[in-house]
Amino acid sequence: xAKTTQPPSMDCAEGxxxxxxxxxxxxxxxxxVYWYRQIHSQGPQYIIHGLKNNETNEMASLIxxxxxxxxxxxxxxxxxxxxxxYYCIVRPPPWGAGSYQLTFGKGTKLSVIP
Amino acid sequence: EAGVVQSPRYKxxxxxxxxxxxxxxxxxxxxLYWYRQNLxxxxxxxxxxxxxxxxxxxxxxxxxxxxERLKGVxxxxxxxxxxxxxxAVYLCASGDTLRSGNTIYFxxxxxxxxx
Numbered sequence: 001x002a003k004t005t006q007p008p009s010m011d012c013a014e015g016x017x018x019x020x021x022x023x024x025x026x027x028x029x030x031x032x033v034y035w036y037r038q039i040h041s042q043g044p045q046y047i048i049h050g051l052k053n054n055e056t057n058e059m060a061s062l063i064x065x066x067x068x069x070x071x072x073x074x075x076x077x078x079x080x081x082x083x084x085x086y087y088c089i090v091r092p093p094p095w096g097a098g099s100y101q102l103t104f105g106k107g108t109k110l111s112v113i114p
Numbered sequence: 115e116a117g118v119v120q121s122p123r124y125k126x127x128x129x130x131x132x133x134x135x136x137x138x139x140x141x142x143x144x145x146l147y148w149y150r151q152n153l154x155x156x157x158x159x160x161x162x163x164x165x166x167x168x169x170x171x172x173x174x175x176x177x178x179x180x181x182e183r184l185k186g187v188x189x190x191x192x193x194x195x196x197x198x199x200x201x202a203v204y205l206c207a208s209g210d211t212l213r214s215g216n217t218i219y220f221x222x223x224x225x226x227x228x229x
Contacts, residue, residue: 044207101170104157106155
């Protein structure tokens with residue numbers, strides 16, 4: 001699986017947009033970008049995933065660069081409850097070998113500040 | 115729809131004692147995972163089941179760890195005997211290619227402290 005690089009920590013003011021970057025320069029053409037987050041004392045929570053196009057759901061937006069070597073997770077209006085560790089994961093497509101697991105790095109610890 | 119359910123939530127045991135964790139995946143999910151998460155690290159896969167078959171257990175320390183998934187639904191992860199280094203969070207997860215696009219969903223985890 002392609003390796004991802006994320007900053008170890010970030011701060012964001014409450015109510016502002018949180019933009020979490022992820023580098024995945026060795027990503028293959030058919031690998032997806034997944035984002036999970038883990039709030040303290042809880043299991044990882046799925047946020048969003050994408051292949052090439054930008055994606056949006058009720059939790060966040062995912063912006064993937066045209067060359068697919070990096071992406072940004074955007075929380076449009078961060079709240080205190082968004083304080084968590086955010087994991088960016090590159091994953092083979094569902095039909096590919098190794099697609100049935102997630103390989104986690106250390107993620108980015110996002111602190112939302114009042 | 116109920117999520118992945120794990121128990122116990124917290125467990126403290128003395129070293130050399132046995133411990134077991136139970137997981138009930140999301141209804142209909144055929145794939146079940148056990149992950150271990152050490153403090154400050156991301157989760158690491160221990161074992162993956164497709165229905166009742168363990169299809170990837172390469173990271174499971176087989177000398178003291180065992181797992182089963184009878185009838186392809188619930189699963190149990192056992193450690194016997196436990197060592198101090200086994201203190202970690204044990205996460206169960208489930209997924210299904212057809213219904214959820216192979217998105218994997220996690221339970222709350224079972225926190226183990228070995229003293």
